[in-house]
Amino acid sequence: AKGQGGGGYVLFDRGMHEEALRRLDLELDMRRALEKDQFEAYYQPIMRVADGRLMGFEALVRWNHPERGLIPPAEFIPLAEENGLIVHIGRWMLGEACAQMRRWQRAFPRRPALTVSVNLSARQLLHPEILPEIRRILRETGLSARHLKLEITESAMLEDAERAIELLEALKRTRLQLMLDDFGTGYSSLSYLHRLPIDALKVDRSFVMHMHERVEDRSFVETIVNLAHTLGRSVVCEGVELPEQEALLRELGVEYAQGYLYSRPVTAAQAEMLIIDDAVH
Numbered sequence: 001a002k003g004q005g006g007g008g009y010v011l012f013d014r015g016m017h018e019e020a021l022r023r024l025d026l027e028l029d030m031r032r033a034l035e036k037d038q039f040e041a042y043y044q045p046i047m048r049v050a051d052g053r054l055m056g057f058e059a060l061v062r063w064n065h066p067e068r069g070l071i072p073p074a075e076f077i078p079l080a081e082e083n084g085l086i087v088h089i090g091r092w093m094l095g096e097a098c099a100q101m102r103r104w105q106r107a108f109p110r111r112p113a114l115t116v117s118v119n120l121s122a123r124q125l126l127h128p129e130i131l132p133e134i135r136r137i138l139r140e141t142g143l144s145a146r147h148l149k150l151e152i153t154e155s156a157m158l159e160d161a162e163r164a165i166e167l168l169e170a171l172k173r174t175r176l177q178l179m180l181d182d183f184g185t186g187y188s189s190l191s192y193l194h195r196l197p198i199d200a201l202k203v204d205r206s207f208v209m210h211m212h213e214r215v216e217d218r219s220f221v222e223t224i225v226n227l228a229h230t231l232g233r234s235v236v237c238e239g240v241e242l243p244e245q246e247a248l249l250r251e252l253g254v255e256y257a258q259g260y261l262y263s264r265p266v267t268a269a270q271a272e273m274l275i276i277d278d279a280v281h
């Protein structure tokens, strides 16, 4: 290429090419990561606001990459959703989280009510085998359905709301609990919220973050709480980092809270220490 413009174009093109290669590389690595056991489940505690007791954990995936180190989900879940690997990763997470919770139940018989929440992507929810999969995992791990919560985002409902509602109803019949994740972001499903067989709304961190300093955000959370309670659903607020935020949640009657104020997501071994510490109080 001749001249500035042409050179710039070639450079830009090479940049694109490198980005594509990087993605392809990541994708190939991801395919092998499952066989090589490189995914790890981290656990973040979910607390009851009224008395500060530990109610359970949200399981969050991490990728322990041999060269790149610990990769957060934001860097590979979107790609896994595109190429379909999320179905395999998600299946592994479900099995892992259920088996872990069952082990904790055996180790801590005085904490029989602890639950584990697992994120389910839209693609996983709409997978034809999802129901038998979940039943199999519960049977094989021995965890009873009422100790499992599935977190589903509103976007999972967008493509085919009728089908999604049917699926959620079928899931509910297995007696597990359903949470509507990242509530308030994306398209709001206010028009059919009352039809969704969900047990709780999870208020997205972006609303919780500023609620102690921005009256609009506080009102927004208050409105969600009132709406949820009118419909007989409970509320979980995520991203609670400050005691001021927790105090507001208590005032608003929010049932559950999750965030760095209590703990970051930690390994299973560290989570076990949190169970032990909680039992002391």
Ligand code: C2E
Pocket: 044, 059, 060, 061, 072, 073, 074, 077, 086, 090, 093, 119, 120, 121, 151, 181, 182, 205, 238, 239, 240, 241, 258, 259, 260, 261, 265
């Ligand atoms: P999410 O489901 O909304 O999970 C909550 C995210 O907020 C987690 O990020 C958690 O570490 C972070 N978080 C919790 N408390 C605080 C806080 O007080 N402050 C701040 N700044 N952040 C907080 P993480 O683990 O990086 O996960 C990001 C997203 O990746 C999740 O968002 C979820 O959408 C997705 N994800 C994670 N694990 C899985 C999985 O196994 N399957 C699927 N489908 N998605 C997953």
Ligand code: CA
Pocket: 058, 119, 151, 181
């Ligand atoms: Ca979640």
Ligand code: CA
Pocket: 181, 182, 202, 204, 238
């Ligand atoms: Ca969330």
Ligand code: CA
Pocket: 182, 204, 205
């Ligand atoms: Ca979120």
